[in-house]
Amino acid sequence: MDKIEHSRRCNVESLDMSEKKGSVINRRNFIRTSVLGSLGALSYAHWVEPGWLTVTEKEITLPKLPSALDGLVIAQMTDFHFNPDKDEPLIAEAVAAVNSANPDLVALTGDFITDRADVFDPLMSVLAGLKAKHGIYGIMGNHDGWSKNQQFFRNGFQQNGMEFLVNQGTGIRIRGEKLYITGTDSIWSGTVDAPACWRGYTGETVLALVHEPDVFDDLRASHRVDLQLSGHTHGGQCRVPLIGYAPVKVRYGRKYIYGEYAQNDSRIFVSRGLGTVGRRVRFSCAPEVAILTLRSPK
Ligand SMILES: [Fe+2]
Incomplete structure (x- = not known):
């Protein structure tokens, strides 16, 4: 036992x-x-x-868009934070992607640089390859404004036949219909002067270029905004896969973080942009060129 x-x-x-x-x-x-x-x-x-460049092709229906502007193609590039040692292939690929979309307009919505002004000219020499039927328009980002004054950037744009809009608008005619394009200063590094942005406005469709997306609510409360294009958030730069939650939020980019949002008759599209700020990391939030086709209601 x-x-x-x-x-x-x-x-x-x-x-x-x-x-x-x-x-x-x-x-x-x-x-x-x-x-x-x-x-x-x-x-x-x-x-x-x-x-890793991604090209987002998207249709945005604007409730008041005249039928003559139906099908208008706008290419948006934003938040370059250009690093000439690492980013030139990405930006050259993005320029080629924009040109192959044969856009009517190109919108460059700020943060060309992070803090080194000497990288702006090398960036512009790549962006000089952009082609658009009705013009290329740029605005200030907060990092641009913290580094240099607007004249510095305006000179680079003018030398390449591009428009630089800071608290000013311009009316253009496309297919016989007027479109008003306005661009603000950065609200973080400068001052948004909405009355100046709409000076000379005569009631047409409005495309507003505004670096920081959360300015949207104030602008549309006082002026007509059919579509606002913004960047600034980098889409969060790192997002949780599948659910898309972006844990890191930035000032003036807490409400509108990525993609299309609607408020009454106004629409906003926020792009993930192309560059990075802080650590050079992106996760589930790749660099983006947005090719947006505007649609009038059926
Ligand atoms: Fe940025």
């Missing part, structure tokens, strides 16, 4: 030991897999996604 009891006890003890051993190995495997997965995700977010 003693021998049998002893043998049973040994079997139970050896079973306990192998279970403990198994759970230690499982824990080690879990930790190893988690560490390798995290390192892989960090490497991907740093080395792969910031250089």
